[in-house]
Amino acid sequence: MATPPGPDPEDLTARARIRDAALRHFGEDGFEKATIRGIARTAGVSPGLVRHHFGSKQALREACDEHLMKMIRRLNDQVRADTTLSDVSYVGAARAAMAPYQLYLARSLADGSAASIFDEMTRICEEWIAGADPGRPDPPDVPAKIRAAVFTAMALGVPVLAPHISRAMGVDMFSPEGDLLLSRALVDLYSHPLMTPEDAARARAGLDRLAGARPPGRRTEENSP
Amino acid sequence: MATPPGPDPEDLTARARIRDAALRHFGEDGFEKATIRGIARTAGVSPGLVRHHFGSKQALREACDEHLMKMIRRLNDQVRADTTLSDVSYVGAARAAMAPYQLYLARSLADGSAASIFDEMTRICEEWIAGADPGRPDPPDVPAKIRAAVFTAMALGVPVLAPHISRAMGVDMFSPEGDLLLSRALVDLYSHPLMTPEDAARARAGLDRLAGARPPGRRTEENSP
DNA sequence: CAGCAAACTATACGCGCGTATAGCGGTCGT
DNA sequence: ACGACCGCTATACGCGCGTATAGTTTGCTG
Numbered sequence: 465m466a467t468p469p470g471p472d473p474e475d476l477t478a479r480a481r482i483r484d485a486a487l488r489h490f491g492e493d494g495f496e497k498a499t500i501r502g503i504a505r506t507a508g509v510s511p512g513l514v515r516h517h518f519g520s521k522q523a524l525r526e527a528c529d530e531h532l533m534k535m536i537r538r539l540n541d542q543v544r545a546d547t548t549l550s551d552v553s554y555v556g557a558a559r560a561a562m563a564p565y566q567l568y569l570a571r572s573l574a575d576g577s578a579a580s581i582f583d584e585m586t587r588i589c590e591e592w593i594a595g596a597d598p599g600r601p602d603p604p605d606v607p608a609k610i611r612a613a614v615f616t617a618m619a620l621g622v623p624v625l626a627p628h629i630s631r632a633m634g635v636d637m638f639s640p641e642g643d644l645l646l647s648r649a650l651v652d653l654y655s656h657p658l659m660t661p662e663d664a665a666r667a668r669a670g671l672d673r674l675a676g677a678r679p680p681g682r683r684t685e686e687n688s689p
Numbered sequence: 690m691a692t693p694p695g696p697d698p699e700d701l702t703a704r705a706r707i708r709d710a711a712l713r714h715f716g717e718d719g720f721e722k723a724t725i726r727g728i729a730r731t732a733g734v735s736p737g738l739v740r741h742h743f744g745s746k747q748a749l750r751e752a753c754d755e756h757l758m759k760m761i762r763r764l765n766d767q768v769r770a771d772t773t774l775s776d777v778s779y780v781g782a783a784r785a786a787m788a789p790y791q792l793y794l795a796r797s798l799a800d801g802s803a804a805s806i807f808d809e810m811t812r813i814c815e816e817w818i819a820g821a822d823p824g825r826p827d828p829p830d831v832p833a834k835i836r837a838a839v840f841t842a843m844a845l846g847v848p849v850l851a852p853h854i855s856r857a858m859g860v861d862m863f864s865p866e867g868d869l870l871l872s873r874a875l876v877d878l879y880s881h882p883l884m885t886p887e888d889a890a891r892a893r894a895g896l897d898r899l900a901g902a903r904p905p906g907r908r909t910e911e912n913s914p
Numbered sequence: 915c916a917g918c919a920a921a922c923t924a925t926a927c928g929c930g931c932g933t934a935t936a937g938c939g940g941t942c943g944t
Numbered sequence: 945a946c947g948a949c950c951g952c953t954a955t956a957c958g959c960g961c962g963t964a965t966a967g968t969t970t971g972c973t974g
Contacts, residue, residue, distance in 0.1 A: 496721035574799035582853040613857030621846020628807040632838030649839045655889030664880035
């Protein structure tokens, strides 16, 4: 295997440039709005070459997904490798490395594709949660996988809605200042439970009551003025 | 004002049917992929009438945004009105009432439009947070508005990524069982801080160190292997 | 040097979209 | 009773897209 057509050792080839351009265009304009012609122009090639290498627009998207997931896996393994770093710096470094792809990831997740990426992140998160579960006082009444999925969705909500957060903060979320501000906000939110244990108990009781009484049918008040 | 062209008392007119159909199509297919012809067919009218009433596809989208925001405001006022309900049932009822619009809201937020809706929800959330702030032991070091924006993004991450959560749970998030499961997971996550106070203190110290030392420049290891 | 395969370009086609405009029927004010 | 108006439809235009295919360059092998 001297120069195999393998996917990894390609970083300056036209194929890789097309893929990177596609990641940018898909991320900035969305899959539908992005055009093969525009991607080709950014990559400095002819539109026909895009089809020659990837076959179709959809296949190009799937190649982007695959590439991104490979990068996420590598990032996670890398973080797992040296746990000597403090939590914060690793989170910051990971966010910095992901920055160019977050727009694409956001779009891709939002329109329902990139399922495997979400599942992979959920799996990673589940390991993380399962590792922390033994340390908590009360046993969880929801499987770790489901909690992992919900939390993954919440965590991904931040990059997905990055423009809105940046607008609220007044600085770009990906700038150093914005990143710092966001990190502080996240630490604050993560370290303060939004519900007291009593609230939670009451809520759980309410849920049990709803579940026992009747399945929560929707109210008919949606047509009242 | 017998039959004014006002926006409110219209619920069975063709205009309202077009708007509802647009909400569905935009939500299910995305703004770009959705077509005026398809919306018109769903609404049972001719494509020309869509333009006659709304002028353009973009204007139709803005009308959808406006309508949705009005509904959100009404829902919030309604919830604020009777605080006798337990937290959970109001959350469930609100989610049920929002169900048909969550897909649209998700798409709309994800592609950067619907800024005013996000800001409105942030404002509501900020009031909620500001009301709860006096009760916490340590003073927050991040403005309430920013915490509200970040939390709003996280909360909206759930409906935005609903398909993925549903896939992980095994049941549709909007079904009664899925809603119950999701609510339990949310209660569990909300009632258990993800970071201990020590973790948070250490993280804040790390952030202060990073902020004081140098702005966090990105590593050069993204091209290493 | 010949030849061939792979990378790449040029050009064209067809389709479906948003948009524009002309025309038709019922309803209401006068 | 009648005409102006509004809701609504039918039809058409032009554009830009994804896709297809034929042609051109490049680089490697025998």
